[in-house]
Amino acid sequence: MRAALIQLNSGDDPEVNLPITQGFVADAAKAGAGFVLTPEATNCVSTSRTWQNQVLHHEAEDPTLAALCAQARELKIWLLIGSLALKTDDQDGRFANRSFLIGPDGEIIARYDKIHMFDVNVSATETYRESQGFRPGNSAVVADTAYGRLGLSICYDLRFPHLYQALAQAGAQILTVPAAFSAVTGGAHWMPLLRARAIENGCYVLAPAQTGTHQARRGKQRRTFGHSVAISPWGEILSDGETRPGVNVFEIDSDEVATARRRVPSLSHIRPFDGPDA
Numbered sequence: 001m002r003a004a005l006i007q008l009n010s011g012d013d014p015e016v017n018l019p020i021t022q023g024f025v026a027d028a029a030k031a032g033a034g035f036v037l038t039p040e041a042t043n044c045v046s047t048s049r050t051w052q053n054q055v056l057h058h059e060a061e062d063p064t065l066a067a068l069c070a071q072a073r074e075l076k077i078w079l080l081i082g083s084l085a086l087k088t089d090d091q092d093g094r095f096a097n098r099s100f101l102i103g104p105d106g107e108i109i110a111r112y113d114k115i116h117m118f119d120v121n122v123s124a125t126e127t128y129r130e131s132q133g134f135r136p137g138n139s140a141v142v143a144d145t146a147y148g149r150l151g152l153s154i155c156y157d158l159r160f161p162h163l164y165q166a167l168a169q170a171g172a173q174i175l176t177v178p179a180a181f182s183a184v185t186g187g188a189h190w191m192p193l194l195r196a197r198a199i200e201n202g203c204y205v206l207a208p209a210q211t212g213t214h215q216a217r218r219g220k221q222r223r224t225f226g227h228s229v230a231i232s233p234w235g236e237i238l239s240d241g242e243t244r245p246g247v248n249v250f251e252i253d254s255d256e257v258a259t260a261r262r263r264v265p266s267l268s269h270i271r272p273f274d275g276p277d278a
Contacts, residue, residue, distance in 0.1 A: 004033035011215030012046035048219030073106025082178025112152035113137025148173035168201035186225025233260035
């Protein structure tokens, strides 16, 4: 079965980003992909909370979500919208960073809100406090597709292996990791962590990413690492988008999951243990 990762260089204007995303989705379908994945922050990459308040929408009114659902229905494809930044009704005004799985009928099959917030000090000049603008989710999500059972995650979740183990134990055969990974941490950690999650769980890992320097009308510009990758359950890199926006097509074989898990059945060897003492 053929799938495709879309690599984007989204700016902070959702109206500008949408037709670019739709063009790549159409290209992926034309190349024969029945499952298409976009990266984190597909609709808006921004560091300005005031600007986000101007341009973002609640889920029910979001133009990007509506348009991509309609496109999935028109093209009859499975579509993972890696994530959209959305307004919520939270009293503190924080947004949601939400991934959507869309079926070939254009209906929303599953939603996942990013659990782990990127609150880090990458360097003296590069700091992030995602939790100031976004509220964390609290539920892990799996969903069934024609391509196998998916376990959903977003970006910084990648550093928390217990989440992926729980998804695999719930039957996930494919782990999705849409991201807008920092250029600095991406160069050091992106590929090793993705391969580890695939190998540990005997799962495909599909990781569509943002890339490059992102245009910003307001606030500081962000730089992201790119390298959208598909990784086999044995840890082999099947596709690498490097640093250019575009579409990368590859094949998925669900039998490879069973083969990898039969060769190294580590999920069946998990044992409870005591300690260590604090």
